[in-house]
Amino acid sequence: MDSKKLIIGGLAIAIILSIAAPFLASPNPDGLESTAEKIINEHALENNLQQVGLEEEGTLAPSPMPDYTIAGMGKIGEILSLIIGTIIVFALAYGVSFVLKKPSAN
Amino acid sequence: MHIPDGFMPMWESILFWIISLIFISKSVLWAKQNLDEKAIPLFAVLGAGIFAAQALNMPIPWGTSGHLVGAALTSIVFDSPWAGVLMLTLILIVQGLFFADGGILAMGANIFNMGIIGGFVGYYVYKSLKSINSFVAAFAAGWAATFLAAIACAVEMAVAGTFPIEQGLMFMGLYHAVIGILEGIITAVVVEFLKSVKPETLKSESTSLS
Numbered sequence: 001m002d003s004k005k006l007i008i009g010g011l012a013i014a015i016i017l018s019i020a021a022p023f024l025a026s027p028n029p030d031g032l033e034s035t036a037e038k039i040i041n042e043h044a045l046e047n048n049l050q051q052v053g054l055e056e057e058g059t060l061a062p063s064p065m066p067d068y069t070i071a072g073m074g075k076i077g078e079i080l081s082l083i084i085g086t087i088i089v090f091a092l093a094y095g096v097s098f099v100l101k102k103p104s105a106n
Numbered sequence: 107m108h109i110p111d112g113f114m115p116m117w118e119s120i121l122f123w124i125i126s127l128i129f130i131s132k133s134v135l136w137a138k139q140n141l142d143e144k145a146i147p148l149f150a151v152l153g154a155g156i157f158a159a160q161a162l163n164m165p166i167p168w169g170t171s172g173h174l175v176g177a178a179l180t181s182i183v184f185d186s187p188w189a190g191v192l193m194l195t196l197i198l199i200v201q202g203l204f205f206a207d208g209g210i211l212a213m214g215a216n217i218f219n220m221g222i223i224g225g226f227v228g229y230y231v232y233k234s235l236k237s238i239n240s241f242v243a244a245f246a247a248g249w250a251a252t253f254l255a256a257i258a259c260a261v262e263m264a265v266a267g268t269f270p271i272e273q274g275l276m277f278m279g280l281y282h283a284v285i286g287i288l289e290g291i292i293t294a295v296v297v298e299f300l301k302s303v304k305p306e307t308l309k310s311e312s313t314s315l316s
Contacts (some may be wrong), residue, residue, distance in 0.1 A: 003147035010151030017158035025163040026171035031256060031281035032107040034170040035269065038277060044267035049112040052119075052211060057112035063206035068161060081205065082161050086154045089200050093153035096196060097146045100137035 011090065018082035022068075022075050107175075107259050107282070108201065109216055111209025114266045122262070123214030129222050130195050136188035145184065149193070152180060157197050164288050172285025175220045178228020178251035179293045182244060183300060190225025191217075219258050224251040228293070240301075241294045248293030249286035256282030 029037060045057070052060060065084070070077030111119075141149070156176035163171040176197070181190035195217050201207035208216045228251035235243035260278035264271035269278075 003144070007147050007151055010148075010155055014151070014154040014158040017155070017162060021158065021161040025161060025173075026165040028163070028165055028169050028171040030107065030163060031170055031172055031278060031285055032109065032259060034168065034281060035260075035263075035274065035277040036113075039269050039273045041268055041270070045112060048115050048266065048268070051116050052111050054112050057110040057209075059111050059202060059206045059209040059211075061203050061206070061210035063202075063204055065204055066206040068205050068207070082158060085161075085200060085204060086158045088204065089157040089197055090150050090154035092196050092200060093193070094146060094150035096192075097137060097141055097149045100134060101141050101143050101146060102137075102139055104143060 011086075014086045014090070015083060018086050019079050021082055022078035107216075107219065107256055107278075108198075108208030109212040109219075109259065109262070111211045113209075113263060113268050114212055114215060116211070118262065118266055119209075119211040119214060121214075122212075122218050126195075126214040126217040126222065129191050130217070133188040133192040133195065136186055137192060140186065141184075141189075149184070149189075152176075152183060153193055153196060156180070156193065157200065159292070160197070160201075164285075166281065166284045166288075168281070170281050172252075172281065172288060174289055174292050175224050175252055175255065177221050177224030177255075178232070178244075178247045178289070179296055181225045181229035182232045182247060182293070182297050187225040187229040190228060191221045194221030194224065215259075215262055219255040219262075223255045223258050227251045227254045241298060244294035244297040245290035248290035249283075252286035252289040253279070253282050256285075 049055065049057065054060065065081040068078055068081045070081050073080065156174065159174045159176065163173045165171050177190035177194045180193040181187045198208060198213055198216050198220065202210050202213050228247040231250045232243045232247035235246055256278045257275065260269060260274040263269035264274050
């Protein structure tokens with residue numbers, strides 16, 4: 001399989017997953033969130049939140065599309081954010097591996 | 107199992123950033139010495155696929171869900187645990203900076219759990235079992251990578267005081283023992299698929315054949 005076919009085929013699968021995920025993904029909390037719901041030590045959480053300066057757990061990074069959503073765009077926003085993320089990861093992984101690749105033999 | 111900011115004290119976040127940065131620089135070195143120009147499209151497309159697949163949370167019992175991590179898969183495909191470290195680092199950076207999926211302070215710990223533990227456990231489980239059966243080996247690699255990453259996460263949460271150790275290990279272990287089955291199936295299916303369409307990309311296979 002040549003690389004053009006690989007890229008087109010692979011990106012097609014990734015885009016299909018990005019479109020399907022907002023409809024198919026389980027809304028249930030993941031393993032870590034479920035565990036936290038059951039057993040988290042609220043006191044320790046409060047201390048850590050205060051230390052990092054957050055009101056609730058999340059991130060200090062300014063995130064343009066929090067939780068894979070775009071404000072006011074509903075499901076379309078979720079799909080778009082995943083497609084944008086897929087393209088960013090593709091470009092980043094391509095760029096980084098291009099820069100880091102081993103020198104060619106000749 | 108993306109740890110958000112607030113689940114860990116500052117010192118622990120910094121400690122895991124330092125540990126992970128050491129591994130990340132080793133993974134950069136790996137790429138400079140081993141990542142062939144021909145492998146770039148596969149690396150990029152695998153990253154895109156893993157990112158999108160991570161959004162597809164699958165239900166497991168107990169009102170919980172889980173999704174692919176992909177470090178074991180990457181390490182098997184590129185025949186090195188460092189590939190998994192580098193890949194998950196890139197994916198976690200994008201998830202953390204754009205989507206608030208995992209904290210920026212906790213990112214070091216997330217890279218440690220999913221990239222480093224996931225990559226190394228996945229790679230060495232596959233390597234040690236592939237002579238028996240490569241499908242079973244890839245399944246076991248995916249399962250063990252997820253399970254042990256979750257165990258590491260539970261220990262970190264216990265050190266943070268966020269989870270009590272026994273219950274933390276029990277719930278994180280139980281949930282991820284099940285989520286690991288999904289990781290194992292996806293890892294094995296994708297490895298077999300890539301072997302069938304592009305055998306030369308699976309270095310560990312081609313070297314054993316040549």
